[in-house]
Amino acid sequence: PGLLPIYYVAYTACFRREKMSAGKDTRGIKRGHQFDKVELYKFTEPESSDDELDKLLADAEDVCQKLGLPYRIKQLCTADIGFASQKSFDIEMWAPGCEEWLEVSSCSNCGDFQARRADIRYRPTPEDKPRFVHTLNGSGLALPRVLIAIMENYQQPDGSILIPEVLQGFMGEKVIK
Secondary structure (H helix, E strand, O other): OOOOOEEEEEEEEEEOOOOOOOOHHHOOHHHOOEEEEEEEEEEEOHHHHHHHHHHHHHHHHHHHHHHOOOEEEEEOOOOOOOOOOOEEEEEEEEEOOOOEEEEEEEEEEOOOHHHHHHOOEEOOOOOOOOEEOEEEEEEOOOHHHHHHHHHHHHEOOOOOEEOOHHHHHHHOOOEEO
8 A cells, every 4th residue: 555656767778660661751860760768657546547647748848848949749649649558648849940840758648458468456455456557658858859959949040059058057058069
């Protein structure tokens, strides 16, 4: 009792295989076929999984706001969500140089689908029967695409790039020339 929610973080190399024909949109930093990613996981009680999804989404949105970049959140339709998901949101940042919204995060509530397959259960109280947890996952912001959005939104007429205020302490500079 009182053990849920449980939060996990994973940092892994990821590999993408997309069904795209050859062309400019299949190469480069925007569509890297190998990239590192931080993934956030939550195990929750069924009654709180929607609230936990809202918190997961708010954490990712908070980073977008602190960077001062234009972004939007889209709830995905059933044709676009992953096989295990019951509800998913994408966060996209505007990249004016390529004139498109780039997906930088995806947050999903998988309900008890993954827990049933992996037999992950909990007991609300010692007397209760075991119940399946709800699992949620969200990707930390995709760094290559966030970098594109920063460079394209903060580039100045002379070619220099203003560093978002929240990052200046890490960079030791206010402008990249």
